[in-house]
Amino acid sequence: MLTTGDGSMETTVGVYFCHCGGIITEKIDPALVRTAVLEFPHVAYFTEISLMCSEEGLGDLVRDINERRPDRVVIAACTPREHEKTFKRALAGTAVNPFLLQVVNIREQVAWVVDDPAAATRKAVAGIRSAVARVVHNLPLQKIEVPTRDETLVIGAGPAGMQAALNLAQSGRSVVLVEKHPMIGGMPVRYESVAPNMECGPCMLEPMMDQVLHGDAHDRIELLTMAEVTGVKGFLGNFEVTIRQQPRFVSEVNCIGCSMCVDACPARTPHPYNCGMNDKPAMAMPFLGALPNLPYLDMDACVRATGEDCTACRDACPIPDTVLLDDAARTIERTVGSVIVATGAGLFDAGRVPQLGHGAVPGVLSSIEFERMSSPSGPTAGKIAAPGDTEPQRVAIVHCVGSLDKEHCDYCSAVCCQVAFKFNHLVRHRFPEASITHFHRELVFPGKEAGRLLLHGLHQEKNSFVRYGRLADVRVVDQPNEREVQLRDGAQWTSAGRYDLVLLCPAMVPGDDTAALSALLDVTTDRWGFFEELHTRMSPTQSKAAGIYFAGTCHGPGDIPHAVSEGMAATAAILSSIVPGRMMELEPIRAEVIAERCSGCKICLSVCPYRAISFDEANGVAAINAVICQGCGTCVAACPAGVITGAHFTSEQVYAELRGILA
Amino acid sequence: MAAKPKISMYWASSCGGCEIALVNIHEHLLELADNFDFVFCPCLLDTKRHDIEAMDDGEMLITFFNGALRTSENIEMAHLLRRKSTLLVAFGSCASGGCIPALANLTTREALMETVYGSGPTLDNAVHVVPGPTTTVPEGDLTLPVFERTVGTLASAVDVDYVIPGCPPESAQIWAVIAHVIAGKPLPPKGSVLGAGDKTVCDDCKRVKEEKLVSRFHRTWEIIPDRTQCLLEQGIVCMGIATRSGCGGLCPDVNMPCIGCYGPPEGVRDQGAKMIGALGAIIDVQPMKDMGEARVAAHIAEVLDTIPDLAGTLYKFSLGGSLMQGGLATANAATQATTAESTAR
Structure with a gap:
């Protein structure tokens, strides 16, 4: 078998023509094609097979190739998207390398679209001529095999990240679970109740959190709280990860969570997990019931930061060597094969729409502030109160704060309508006589469960609904002991009622760390700033970088079941792509730098969507990592010196194909 | 003593x-x-065409053929010198890539004649005299070589053995090639490029190169470029990235961009297309992220408008040998033929 790909005249090509059970031959006359094709250089023979993709047809193909022993094969049949892989697999039973095959699509691109049989036959002949001209320049290629690591890095311990970590650990894989906060559970663990069924957030999550901390597979989950990923390099199967863990000043091993240190702490600081609505000690639990059940010391708030030698927390601790006042940040390095990003989303800052009064008018609360207010672990221990510690009897709920708004976020945030009706439910439960007014634009309640929440809210006697057109036409005005919601009609602002509490439901926006993390991971963000999927519908949990996955709201608004499903989906992708002991098999269609002719202009460095190109400073040349390269050919086109070649798509091969079709 | 081998140079x-x-x-x-016996060079020697015609085929060992093929006479001389020479060398950018003369392929022969002899602002040609192959005067017919429809490279008309690129080729490189032949060293395979490197000008350029991101381009007079940083990174369209090495990087050395005179590098057919691919790769797309489709198109147009003459800039030395070859001249001729046909009907 000739394998030089130099197109020399001795190279023989066998041409196979599929009738597709009569579908192709209805338009294209194989006898005429045969006569024309046998005249082409290199073509040794022309064989017709009535249905090549059938078991019988494939058998005939293999038998015929083994008898006639061509150097290269051209198959004229349906689109290569349908059966090129089938034919390549069949070639495994012959001496012909699968890359020495060229498929010509004479069904979709000829028989089905050309009306005139004579024209169809001419077009089929031209296609085969082009394939023959190309295939003599093809080179045999072998699949690339690389070893892989089966550990996984999961960033973020909310519902999505925890679910992923659990699935992986239960399948026997090691997981490094990195969480920025001192506790796990993500956002819903901070909610008094979760829509649409009004379950208690921490209670709903407790079994999952317990599994992560103490379950059967917990010893395969290395949980790093108060930690952030600071460096990632490498590729699918082999990522080197650097993690920076802040000091907790409390021994995770020794501490029993008795809180005696918390009670002893003399320092006070605004409570970060209650939106600053109350104070907490510098040494504190994140909030009541937070897991792991360990306090943490906020050293910026500690009186030691001002130079005082306070040891109150250590003195109060009943267990020796548990409060560690000289604890320091750690740098941790791990090698993993895959990465799941589950860092969650952020909340649109309602202060960006100043006329809504958030932060300026008392009694105007954002959704997370009201979540905390209604939670027993929150600033008021669950007491819902209007300013002046009064019972709210008139409550306004403003929907779509930032969502579906061209000036802010032009998407629907998916969950805020449910949140708004959940608030309705909470208020109604505590204050049955309260009047509640919803200021909304759209009402979105998809799925089988949420509808009940909608119907429940819609049909309450003391509820009213006001639809507004643009958020810019809604404002909240501070009045003595009450807040007035006003709506604008033309230039005129008119009152839409006076309220004790105004609850804003802001849009879900990309998390604060998204941009920095996307740069670290070399994954892209979309035009809203969320992580960008490989394909929003068909590969929704996959990033554009092989081996890096997204789960939950880090790549767009979604609810808890969505996050949990995606945690599992990402896990499935990892379990099927990285199997312990199995080498990773990669398609050999890769780009390669001809190093001896590279002049180091660095044009190619920024074009690779997979970040497969690096610069070899020692030799002054670009280098492509064959494992990361996906063979897209962008750098081949961009290289102005013509020294990057794409395997199976060399200039010579492409030119030959073009000359063939144009001849 | 055996006769010295004959060498010639034609323009x-x-x-x-x-x-x-x-x-x-x-x-x-x-x-x-x-x-060598330097037998023919109209610029330097007094030998004439008939002296060449009198020679045996292949009698000259080497002919350095410079200049593009613009007229029928150019083509005749290409055929004659091909016949009389053992080794025919396309010498310089005109013979190898068409160079400046081939930029005429961006328009038609008729439009060129009109600009030069008809409507030019400095002309006074009321009777509209335009030179042609035959002009009848009272004394009889005057003839001129035919001004061809397109400008071709030497290889477009005859078989070429080697190419020495450059506008002009660097003298040291010319001598290196001649010295190589004098020393009797074996020549590389037919079709090879002589007197040049197999990398790009960047290889010789001493400037520091980094990853590139350009939001607009500048003409050389618009900015004073930094002397150490890659010119392309500073928004100057430097052709060094897509130009064969061999000159030693002379232009970037004196703070001027490479204009591409050594033609496409090894393995590249179309220098201008490679430049377009590369420029497309370095234009900053970040500002386009939130733009609508129409705005993106307008933005790209704005960026490209900062390069006033794309074809003239990127194909200055290589249009004749590029994938476009005849360029617009061929396309326009075809259109005209179609139009004439439909008009006749």
Whole structure:
């Protein structure tokens, strides 16, 4: 078998023509094609097979190739998207390398679209001529095999990240679970109740959190709280990860969570997990019931930061060597094969729409502030109160704060309508006589469960609904002991009622760390700033970088079941792509730098969507990592010196194909 | 003593710079004369075409053919010198890539004639005299060579053995090739490029190169570029990235961009297309992220408008040898033929 790909005249090509059970031959006359094709250089023979993709047809193909022993094969049949892989697999039973095959699509691109049989036959002949001209320049290629690591890095311990970590650990894989906060559970663990069924957030999550901390597979989950990923390099199967863990000043091993240190702490600081609505000690639990059940010391708030030698927390601790006042940040390095990003989303800052009064008018609360207010672990221990510690009897709920708004976020945030009706439910439960007014634009309640929440809210006697057109036409005005919601009609602002509490439901926006993390991971963000999927519908949990996955709201608004499903989906992708002991098999269609002719202009460095190109400073040349390269050919086109070649798509091969079709 | 091998140099549609570059080998000319019989060079010697015609086929060992093929006479001379030479070398950018003369392919022969002899602002040609192959005067018919429809490279008309690129080729490189032949060293395979490197000008350029991101381009007079940073990174369209090495990086050395005179690098057919691919790769797309489709198109147009003459800039030396070859001249001729046909009908 000739394998030089130099197109020399001795190279023989066998041409196979599929009738597709009569579908192709209805338009294209194989006898005429045969006569024309046998005249082409290199073509040794022309064989017709009535249905090549059938078991019988494939058998005939293999038998015929083994008898006639061509150097290269051209198959004229349906689109290569349908059966090129089938034919390549069949070639495994012959001496012909699968890359020495060229498929010509004479069904979709000829028989089905050309009306005139004579024209169809001419077009089929031209296609085969082009394939023959190309295939003599093809080179045999072998699949690339690389070893892989089966550990996984999961960033973020909310519902999505925890679910992923659990699935992986239960399948026997090691997981490094990195969480920025001192506790796990993500956002819903901070909610008094979760829509649409009004379950208690921490209670709903407790079994999952317990599994992560103490379950059967917990010893395969290395949980790093108060930690952030600071460096990632490498590729699918082999990522080197650097993690920076802040000091907790409390021994995770020794501490029993008795809180005696918390009670002893003399320092006070605004409570970060209650939106600053109350104070907490510098040494504190994140909030009541937070897991792991360990306090943490906020050293910026500690009186030691001002130079005082306070040891109150250590003195109060009943267990020796548990409060560690000289604890320091750690740098941790791990090698993993895959990465799941589950860092969650952020909340649109309602202060960006100043006329809504958030932060300026008392009694105007954002959704997370009201979540905390209604939670027993929150600033008021669950007491819902209007300013002046009064019972709210008139409550306004403003929907779509930032969502579906061209000036802010032009998407629907998916969950805020449910949140708004959940608030309705909470208020109604505590204050049955309260009047509640919803200021909304759209009402979105998809799925089988949420509808009940909608119907429940819609049909309450003391509820009213006001639809507004643009958020810019809604404002909240501070009045003595009450807040007035006003709506604008033309230039005129008119009152839409006076309220004790105004609850804003802001849009879900990309998390604060998204941009920095996307740069670290070399994954892209979309035009809203969320992580960008490989394909929003068909590969929704996959990033554009092989081996890096997204789960939950880090790549767009979604609810808890969505996050949990995606945690599992990402896990499935990892379990099927990285199997312990199995080498990773990669398609050999890769780009390669001809190093001896590279002049180091660095044009190619920024074009690779997979970040497969690096610069070899020692030799002054670009280098492509064959494992990361996906063979897209962008750098081949961009290289102005013509020294990057794409395997199976060399200039010579492409030119030959073009000359063939144009001849 | 055996007769010395014969060498010649011819100019077709060219400026004479190639001959000057040859003369610039200075005293090496004496060595050239010691080793060769320099038989033909209209710029320097008095031998005529009929002297060449009188020679045997293949009698000359080497002919350096510079200049593009613009007229029927250029083409005739290409065929004649091909026949009489053992080795025919496309010498300089005009013969190898069409160079400046081939930029005429961006328009039609008729439009060129009209600009030069008809409507030019400095012309006073009321009777509209335009030169043509035959002009009848009272004394009889005057003839001129035919001004061809397109400008071709030497290889577009005849078989070429080697290429020495450059506008003009660097004298040291010319001498290196001649010295190589004098030394009797084996020549590389037919079709090879001589007197040049196999990398790009960037390889010789001493500037620091980093990852590139350009939001607009500048003409050379618009900014004073930093002397150490890659010019392309500063928004100057430097062709060094897509130009064969061999000159030593002279232009970037004096703070001027490479204009591409050594033509496409090894393995590249179309220098301009490679430049377009590369420029497309370095234009900053970040500002386009939130733009609508129409706005993106407008933005790209704005960025590209900062390069006033794309074809003239990127194909200055290589249009004739590029994938476009005849360029617009061929396309327009075809359109005109179709139009004429439909008009006739």
